Amino acid sequence: MNLGENIRLAWEGLKANKMRALLTMLGIIIGISSVIGILTVGSGLSGSVTGSLSSLGAGNITIALQEREDEHPAMGPFGSLHNIDPTNLITDEMIGALSDRFGDAIVGVSLAEDAGSGQAKLEGRYANVSLVGVNTGYLDVNTIKLVKGRGFFNRDIEGMRNGVLVSDKLVNNLFGGDAASALGQELIVYLDDEILAFNIIGVYEYEVSPVMGLTTSSERDIYTSLYLPVTTAKKLGGAESGYTSFTITAAGSTDSIALATQAEDFMNRYYANNPDYRVTAMSMESLLESVNAVMGAISIALSLIAGISLVVGGIGVMNIMLVSVTERTREIGTRKALGATNSNIRGQFIVESMIICLIGGVIGIIFGAILGYIGSLLVGMVALPSLSSIALSVGFSLAIGIFFGYYPANKAALLDPIEALRYE
Amino acid sequence: MQNLIIQMSTIVKRFYIGEPNELEVLHGIDLTVEKGEFLSIVGVSGSGKTTLMNIIGALDRATEGSYILNNTVIEEAEDEELSAIRNRQVGFVFQNFNLIPRTNALKNVELPMMYAGVNQRRRTERAKELLAMVGMEERMNHRPNELSGGEKQRVAIARAMANDPAIILADEPTGSLDSKTGRLVMDLFHQLNREQGKTIILITHNSELAGETGRILTMHDGLLFDEQEVTRHEPG
Ligand SMILES: Nc1ncnc2c1ncn2[C@@H]1O[C@H](COP(=O)(O)OP(=O)(O)O)[C@@H](O)[C@H]1O
Ligand SMILES: [Mg+2]
Numbered sequence: 001m002n003l004g005e006n007i008r009l010a011w012e013g014l015k016a017n018k019m020r021a022l023l024t025m026l027g028i029i030i031g032i033s034s035v036i037g038i039l040t041v042g043s044g045l046s047g048s049v050t051g052s053l054s055s056l057g058a059g060n061i062t063i064a065l066q067e068r069e070d071e072h073p074a075m076g077p078f079g080s081l082h083n084i085d086p087t088n089l090i091t092d093e094m095i096g097a098l099s100d101r102f103g104d105a106i107v108g109v110s111l112a113e114d115a116g117s118g119q120a121k122l123e124g125r126y127a128n129v130s131l132v133g134v135n136t137g138y139l140d141v142n143t144i145k146l147v148k149g150r151g152f153f154n155r156d157i158e159g160m161r162n163g164v165l166v167s168d169k170l171v172n173n174l175f176g177g178d179a180a181s182a183l184g185q186e187l188i189v190y191l192d193d194e195i196l197a198f199n200i201i202g203v204y205e206y207e208v209s210p211v212m213g214l215t216t217s218s219e220r221d222i223y224t225s226l227y228l229p230v231t232t233a234k235k236l237g238g239a240e241s242g243y244t245s246f247t248i249t250a251a252g253s254t255d256s257i258a259l260a261t262q263a264e265d266f267m268n269r270y271y272a273n274n275p276d277y278r279v280t281a282m283s284m285e286s287l288l289e290s291v292n293a294v295m296g297a298i299s300i301a302l303s304l305i306a307g308i309s310l311v312v313g314g315i316g317v318m319n320i321m322l323v324s325v326t327e328r329t330r331e332i333g334t335r336k337a338l339g340a341t342n343s344n345i346r347g348q349f350i351v352e353s354m355i356i357c358l359i360g361g362v363i364g365i366i367f368g369a370i371l372g373y374i375g376s377l378l379v380g381m382v383a384l385p386s387l388s389s390i391a392l393s394v395g396f397s398l399a400i401g402i403f404f405g406y407y408p409a410n411k412a413a414l415l416d417p418i419e420a421l422r423y424e
Numbered sequence: 425m426q427n428l429i430i431q432m433s434t435i436v437k438r439f440y441i442g443e444p445n446e447l448e449v450l451h452g453i454d455l456t457v458e459k460g461e462f463l464s465i466v467g468v469s470g471s472g473k474t475t476l477m478n479i480i481g482a483l484d485r486a487t488e489g490s491y492i493l494n495n496t497v498i499e500e501a502e503d504e505e506l507s508a509i510r511n512r513q514v515g516f517v518f519q520n521f522n523l524i525p526r527t528n529a530l531k532n533v534e535l536p537m538m539y540a541g542v543n544q545r546r547r548t549e550r551a552k553e554l555l556a557m558v559g560m561e562e563r564m565n566h567r568p569n570e571l572s573g574g575e576k577q578r579v580a581i582a583r584a585m586a587n588d589p590a591i592i593l594a595d596e597p598t599g600s601l602d603s604k605t606g607r608l609v610m611d612l613f614h615q616l617n618r619e620q621g622k623t624i625i626l627i628t629h630n631s632e633l634a635g636e637t638g639r640i641l642t643m644h645d646g647l648l649f650d651e652q653e654v655t656r657h658e659p660g
Pocket of ligand 1: 418419439441447449467468469470471472473474475476
């Protein structure tokens with residue numbers, strides 16, 4: 001029938017009873033605004049986590065050895081392979097062959113060798129350090145910023161020199177924050193069973209890692225990395241002539257997820273006949289994707305819970321529609337006498353209930369956007385509701401209007417016109 | 425045959441009020457009305473006039489008997505068909521006006537045209553014409569509660585005329601009006617009957633107004649009599 005007319009009638013009905021309309025809409029408003037708020041905060045949160053992870057290098061691919069029966073690659077601080085026979089390690093030749101094979105697609109190769117941890121001491125002051133042997137590409141691949149001095153050159157690596165990079169935090173603790181004066185100084189590091197002397201060639205900016213940032217420790221006891229040439233680290237660690245893992249950086253134009261697969265296949269040719277180990281590659285991008293997927297799933301689950309209040313809101317709408325049908329019994333009788341069919345009457349009341357829900361939904365979207373904006377400010381990444389979440393909310397409001405409006409509307413449609421006209 | 429608009433024979437209406445009780449309100453009504461007739465039905469309250477009127481207007485179905493309205497056999501018609509008949513062939517005028525309260529006079533008159541699927545522009549045009557005809561064009565933007573009883577009834581008559589029905593059914597249309605405004609409403613019916621040839625059935629308690637119509641029928645305990653027959657059955 002005439003939709004415009006129904007909308008006008010419904011609008012007039014609502015205007016005539018503003019307070020009642022508002023109270024009726026409250027459930028819908030609360031439901032929609034919490035759904036929108038949660039989705040918005042969720043997207044802000046995932047934006048900020050994505051941002052932190054990308055700052056570690058979105059194009060990075062970590063290639064690591066993995067025991068064949070094990071599910072986890074030997075990556076990061078949790079994955080060191082213990083008691084590995086050195087013949088199984090990834091060699092410089094393999095890495096060189098990989099770089100040659102993929103050429104321009106790889107813009108950097110980063111090697112890191114864990115060389116234990118200890119304490120650097122100077123005139124009674126101390127700083128905790130983890131010794132990490134690295135190659136020339138390491139700083140670029142891991143986006144480490146130098147604040148003073150220089151990074152490693154080939155001659156440092158090839159000559160197994162004892163020049164090291166220290167963090168600005170260490171400079172704070174040992175040299176009173178003066179990075180310039182730290183350069184060229186000797187640094188004595190006490191390990192469990194030996195004492196080493198290094199020469200400071202550069203100072204880098206310490207950054208809290210997004211994962212480790214959650215663990216708190218005092219400024220003084222903080223552990224920072226001490227970077228030394230990878231060859232020097234190997235010499236300290238013993239005879240091992242290889243790596244359990246390394247990281248490459250894909251060129252900006254390269255699909256890093258695809259490159260990861262290809263690199264993994266390439267490396268695994270060296271391990272085809274190895275009964276114990278194989279190689280896995282994981283790109284930061286696919287890690288980002290899975291983090292985003294998890295965050296998305298969490299915010300959808302939360303908004304579904306918030307959506308329960310929409311059901312409560314819908315029941316409120318149904319209640320008020322039933323009251324409205326009773327109040328307008330005579331009107332319904334009159335309309336039928338004037339030629340309205342049952343479906344005309346049903347349509348009129350369903351449209352009315354949809355409009356109540358739609359207005360409630362729109363108000364809810366506005367409130368939800370405000371809540372989400374504030375919430376996302378708090379998690380550190382400003383976000384506004386996405387178009388899809390707005391479209392979803394509008395659609396959902398209309399669906400609630402239809403679902404909960406149907407019963408009262410049908411009741412109105414099936415009223416006997418004679419009874420309705422006699423109704424006092 | 426051609427000029428008969430209503431042919432009713434042995435119409436019985438029972439209401440079922442709870443399982444064991446059934447209330448027979450109409451006991452077998454025979455009624456034929458020609459096109460263009462203006463007739464009135466009188467009778468005491470509770471005698472079944474409104475019940476008969478609802479059946480004539482296809483708002484209700486008879487329990488027994490046969491009824492042909494303008495060539496449609498009502499007993500065989502679907503509910504949807506009855507809606508269409510009420511919409512296009514019948515114009516109801518009620519004692520208590522039954523205007524839609526939340527909406528203005530113009531929209532009230534447009535209502536039957538809306539259900540008939542007439543477009544908005546045409547609807548407004550015709551509604552204004554009809555309101556002009558009943559002398560209410562100045563008040564078309566007023567809501568029912570801003571109108572007097574006589575004004576409401578004139579709007580209701582304009583609404584009854586919206587889809588140019590063949591027959592107008594007026595159930596005590598002057599019952600809530602003073603005699604002066606009642607007169608005005610009665611004059612409108614005469615005009616519609618005379619100038620547009622509408623068939624009009626008027627239920628009234630006012631024997632003076634009934635006397636102005638072409639034929640007077642009396643409802644008595646669910647049976648319909650000509651005036652002469654009534655005097656025969658009930659001397660005095
Ligand atoms: N829907 C109904 N259910 C039960 N009884 C009804 C119904 N409609 C009318 N009646 C009864 O039928 C009788 C006739 O009513 P009605 O046709 O309204 O009389 P009138 O219009 O002549 O005053 C009354 O006794 C009334 O109570
Ligand atoms: Mg009556």
